[in-house]
Structures are given as C-alpha cells and as structure tokens.
Amino acid sequence: MGPRMVIAMSGGVDSSVVAALMVKAGWDAVGVTLQLRSCDDRMASRSCCSADGITQARAVAGALGIPHYVLDCRETFLDRVMRPAWAEYEQGRTPSPCLHCNREMKFGYLGEYAERIGAERIATGHYARVLRVGDDVHLLRGVDRAKDQSYFLSDLSPEQVARLELPLGALTKPEVRALARDLGLVTAERHESQDICLAMEGLGFPESLRQRFDKDTRPGNFVDTTGKVLGPHEGFHRYTIGQRRGLGIALGARAYVIGLRAEDAAVILSTEEADLHSSGLRASGLHWYTAPPQRCEAQIRSRHPGAPARLEFQGDGTVLVHFDTPQSAVTPGQAVAFYDGERLIGGGWIDAAI
C-alpha cells in the first residue's frame, strides 16, 4: 500500500468519488468526516455536516474498504468560523465563511489530524487543480470554469497547499456523477448541498448567526448618498454591498446598498448602479504562492470572473489593487484572489473600495 492520505468525506457525490479514485490510485486512504454542527441545530438533513452526511460517508468508506472517522469539531467551527463571521457583520463587513472554513477546518483542523496520523496528503472534492512541478505546487482553476472553486482555497497557506490533492479539478460535474455511477457508489444520485452547513432552516446566514449568538438586531436607518434618512431598516447585519432585494423599501427605482456605516448602523442606498463601481480596492492579510506580481487578475467574489489589475504594494503590508476597468460591489470582508491565467498565485482580504 502507498503512502497515507486523508480524504475529507462529506457524504456527497464529489468526495465519495475522490475517495474511490484515491483508493484505486493505491493510496493508504483514511476517510474523515468533520462534524461541524450539532444535529439539533435546526439544520437541513441534506447538510454536508449532518448525521445523514456522516452515514453516507461511512457507507462509502465501508464499501471501499477504508477506515472512516468522524471528528467532532463543533466547538472549533463555532470559534474559528461562526464567531468571527458575526464579528465581521458587526463591523459592517461581509464575511466569507467558506474560505475561513477551508483554512481553519478542512485544511487546518483536519490538517493537524492528518499530520498526527502520518498522512502526506489531504484530498477533497473541490473543483480546482493541483499541479506539481518538481518541488513546486501550482494551484489552478478547475477545468470546468463554471464550477471552479479555487477562489474558496485562496486563503490557504502555502504549507496547506503543498499537501493538497484535488482529483476532481480536471472533471466536470456530469463526469463526476457518471464516475460515481460507474463505481457503484451509493451517493451517486445525491443532490447538491448548498449553503446549509452555515444557515439555520429558512433563516439565511446573517440572521442565523445573530440568533445563534443571541445578539441584538442593531436597528438603524437607510440613508441616501447625501445623508438624508430614507427610513428604518431591519438590522444592520442583514445588508451587504450590492444588495438590492430584501430591502423592504420602495424608492421608485431599484435601490442598491452601496455602503455600510458601523458607527451608527446606517445602510447607504443609491438608485444609481454606477455608485456601486469602484476603480480598485485595498487589501490586507496577503499571502503569495509565487513572487508578488505587478499585474494579475483579481477575483473579488465567488462567481466574479476576475478583473485585470495593477498592484501597488504599500509599506504597511497592504496592497492597492487598481482595476483596469471599474468593478461592481467591492465588499470589505470578502476575499480577493489573485490569478495569473489559470494559476492561483495569492490571496488577501478586502478592507475597502477605493
């Protein structure tokens, strides 16, 4: 048997296929499911972290003849992902819990576990590619650009990236599903799980956090760009830059949230879509997988295609990212991922639009 590898198994199709492929490839595979939430936490049964997911993962591991363990990391998840996310909302920023979860849980907590059991690699079902060139590890976008998830990995440390194995990055979703059928995996027909590992049933992420931590609603006003009060809103945490639905206020035209002011919990609205555009952003918490470039593409949210930009490094460790053409809804708290073509070359966190 080959070297040891930990497979992060959620109980879904993707990670099941990963496990099967890695076993086939001769790795000494160990399936692990992270339990992030309590079953009584009002979560949907299809959640990636639910009892159902654990059951499915165990079944697949059993069928493949590999060990399967469940790591109870509910407290860690609460402390490292959920609590910080709420803190972001309180500051008028919009958190990116999936990136934190990847860094802290799937490759942090699970990474430590892997180290303890002597595993060389961690494999997950993310749609991104790992390319090893000598000792150098390149993280590339998924071949299926519509499913590409490399953005969500952009906060991993170089050390975490070095141990990655992402077998699905060269495949499309239909191909993965077909593989699952061919391999006879019981999870072949499972539906996609969406954002349910974060939100409570029917509530949405921000409101779930508020209730989970029993925080105040923080009332305040909608104001326009001149500072004029337009009316009360329903809680500061419920809004994010670029949002236009769920505002509950009719201005006669589409209104967008263009700013959040934490001091007085004001939500700034504008009916001019142009007010959403920014010529650039300031980012901190930077890390690079290559030498920092002068130019690259900057991706500022999950489905953003990436925009060509010039980087201007500041003395304090932050960087100013100047887009070639203005981008919409630059949002503090979201990650910015830097690409050179297909290759993810670094990442950071958006602090402000400029």
Add this chain to the structure above:
RNA sequence: UGGGGAGUCGCCAAGUGGUAAGGCAGCAGGUUUUGAUCCUGCCAUACGAGGGUUCGAAUCCUUCCUCCCCAA
C-alpha cells in the same frame, strides 16, 4: 368650513365612456460551497364611500368622507 387641488395594489403611477399599463417593494422558484448579484414566474373582479346617467364608467353627474395648498 371662503377659494383651489387630489383621492387607482404596501409605495409611486398610467388610464378622461368600452371592460384596470408599468416601476419599486413583496412572494415563489432557478443559478450559487459565503453574503450578494443575476434569471424566471406570481402579485388590484378592483379604481375613497353611497346614489345616479348609460348597452357599458376608474373615467360623466351628484352627495358624503379624507387629505393637501392658498386665504383667514
């Protein structure tokens, strides 16, 4: 209680005799491993209330009610 104006979906607003546009908000889906964005669908048997004219009225007449403005 003199003069003028207005009352159509939660908000704004078309419609001036022929059988209720549209926008915003809202709701329901879709897309999406974050929040958003985006896409699709739904959303007034009803036009402040009563009476009348008419084959037929939100649209004409009339009474009442309510708002607003200008005078006092």
